[in-house]
Amino acid sequence: DAGVTQSPTHLIKTRGQHVTLRCSPISGHKSVSWYQQVLGQGPQFIFQYYEKEERGRGNFPDRFSARQFPNYSSELNVNALLLGDSALYLCASSLQGGLETQYFGPGTRLLVL
Amino acid sequence: GDSVTQMEGPVTLSEEAFLTINCTYTATGYPSLFWYVQYPGEGLQLLLKATKADDKGSNKGFEATYRKETTSFHLEKGSVQVSDSAVYFCALIRMDSSYKLIFGSGTRLLVRP
Numbered sequence: 292d293a294g295v296t297q298s299p300t301h302l303i304k305t306r307g308q309h310v311t312l313r314c315s316p317i318s319g320h321k322s323v324s325w326y327q328q329v330l331g332q333g334p335q336f337i338f339q340y341y342e343k344e345e346r347g348r349g350n351f352p353d354r355f356s357a358r359q360f361p362n363y364s365s366e367l368n369v370n371a372l373l374l375g376d377s378a379l380y381l382c383a384s385s386l387q388g389g390l391e392t393q394y395f396g397p398g399t400r401l402l403v404l
Numbered sequence: 405g406d407s408v409t410q411m412e413g414p415v416t417l418s419e420e421a422f423l424t425i426n427c428t429y430t431a432t433g434y435p436s437l438f439w440y441v442q443y444p445g446e447g448l449q450l451l452l453k454a455t456k457a458d459d460k461g462s463n464k465g466f467e468a469t470y471r472k473e474t475t476s477f478h479l480e481k482g483s484v485q486v487s488d489s490a491v492y493f494c495a496l497i498r499m500d501s502s503y504k505l506i507f508g509s510g511t512r513l514l515v516r517p
Contacts, residue, residue, distance in 0.1 A: 347502015
């Protein structure tokens with residue numbers, strides 16, 4: 292079975308632009324979470340979705356938004372990009388978004404110039 | 405709030421040496437504990453997990469025991485290989501409004517032939 296897939300793999304944007312990142316979970320998984328990993332640090336939680344509803348949100352500004360579609364895939368949107376948004380964005384899927392294991396995709400590396 | 409503290413790296417070892425990477429946590433309730441590994445340029449892979457006190461997680465020669473009395477989850481391997489060179493992240497998750505993973509800052513391991 293395919294694992295978590297993310298697109299694109301790499302992206303270069305300029306300050307002030309907007310970006311959309313995409314994630315497809317493992318088949319049968321209904322929950323998707325998004326994390327931001329700045330170089331040299333551990334991932335930081337951004338959002339969790341389960342059954343198309345937002346279940347949790349981390350300490351990120353309103354420029355960050357996300358949604359989950361009926362097929363359980365998800366999009367992360369970031370508006371008005373700042374240099375500090377440069378990071379690896381990781382998507383993780385799990386069966387129901389509870390205490391079970393979260394499986395990560397390869398990430399999208401975003402560079403903001 | 406909940407947090408995870410890992411020993412700082414890099415940890416440099418010779419092949420076949422014994423590995424210990426320390427991890428301690430602060431959390432209310434009874435978190436589940438995880439070790440993830442990140443190879444250069446890739447996302448996170450689950451290495452092992454433990455869901456309750458005294459559980460031992462193991463995989464690919466790596467082991468970690470959930471010690472509630474010392475709030476620790478140290479990663480060990482008896483004989484490391486060059487291919488084990490990567491960044492290792494300790495993480496916790498607990499029952500909350502959102503089941504987010506909280507990560508340590510990561511420990512880079514470099515194994516020399």
